[in-house]
Amino acid sequence: MMPKTEHGQVILLLADGFDETAVTILLITLREAGLAVLVVGLRSGRVNGAHGLMIIPDMSLDRLLEKTPPILAVLLPSGMGHLGRLQIDPRVGTLLSRSIEEQALLVGLGPHVTELTDHSIGLECPIMWIVPESNQSIEQFAIMIARRLQDLQER
Numbered sequence: 001m002m003p004k005t006e007h008g009q010v011i012l013l014l015a016d017g018f019d020e021t022a023v024t025i026l027l028i029t030l031r032e033a034g035l036a037v038l039v040v041g042l043r044s045g046r047v048n049g050a051h052g053l054m055i056i057p058d059m060s061l062d063r064l065l066e067k068t069p070p071i072l073a074v075l076l077p078s079g080m081g082h083l084g085r086l087q088i089d090p091r092v093g094t095l096l097s098r099s100i101e102e103q104a105l106l107v108g109l110g111p112h113v114t115e116l117t118d119h120s121i122g123l124e125c126p127i128m129w130i131v132p133e134s135n136q137s138i139e140q141f142a143i144m145i146a147r148r149l150q151d152l153q154e155r
Contacts, residue, residue, distance in 0.1 A: 008069070008070035008071050008072030008073075008102070008104065009036050009037075009038045009069050009070065009071055009072060010030060010035050010036060010037045010038065010072050010073045010075065010149060011037075011038055011040050011064065011071055011073065011074045011075065011095070011099075012026070012027060012037055012038070012039045012040065012075045012077075013040050013041075013042075013061070013074060013075065013076055013086070013092070013095070014039060014040065014041050014042070014047045014055060014057060014077070014082075015041070015042045015047065015081075015082050015085035015086055015089075016047055016048045016081065016082070016085060017048070017049070017050050017079045017080045017081030017082040017085065018047065018049050018050065018077045018078075018079040018082045019049070019050060019077045019078050019079040019082070019109065019110060020049035020050060020051055020053040020079075021138065022077050022078070022109040022110060022138050023049070023055070023077045023109070024053075025138050025139055025142050026075065026077075026109060026138070026141075026142045026145065027039070029139075029142035029143060029145075029146050030142070030145070030146050030149070032146075033146040033147075033149075033150060034150070035072075035146065035149050035150065035153075037075075038058050038059065038064070038069075039055060039057045039058045040057055040058065040059055040060065040061055040064050041055075041057035041059075041060055041061065042060070042061050042085060042086075042089055042091075042092075043060055043061075044057075044059075044060040044062075044063075049079065050079045050080045050081075050082070061089075061091050061092075061095065062091070064095070065091060065094060065095065068098075070102060071098065071099045071102050071104040072104055072105070072149060072152060072153065073099075073104050073105040073106070073107055073145075073149055073152075074095065074096065074099045074104055074105075074106050074107070075107045075109060075145075076106075076107070076108055076109065077109040077110065078108070078109055078110025079110075105130060105145075105148065105149070105152070106128065106129050106130065107129070107130045107131075107145055108129045108130065108131040109131075109132070109138070109141075110131070110132070130145070130148075
């Protein structure tokens, strides 16, 4: 099945130190569901996970912000140092502001993502994160997010 993009891209934003398990499971689940997932790095070139797994993003955040495709969702994984790198990068605030304006889903792949608050990245409105429940596996969460995004695309 070809991924649909007319309703917007699903953006998976990565910085060094991301949680490889959550990212890998979510990326595979969403792409298998036929969703267009664009892996975006804070910089061009490879991004290193918390335990050494390297991913080469589809594009850099600078390039994404230049292209301005419609956004269906932004996914932010947790990880050692990952969120700190996102918090200090003003482009992340730009991406999230635009995503909020477009009524995109903001999905956190761990409990600490909610620490990326509106104040820490310069947003004027609160961020409403979708994060896994404490008793929910990453696999269950990934399936739930895939279904929710598919429903949004069908509208």
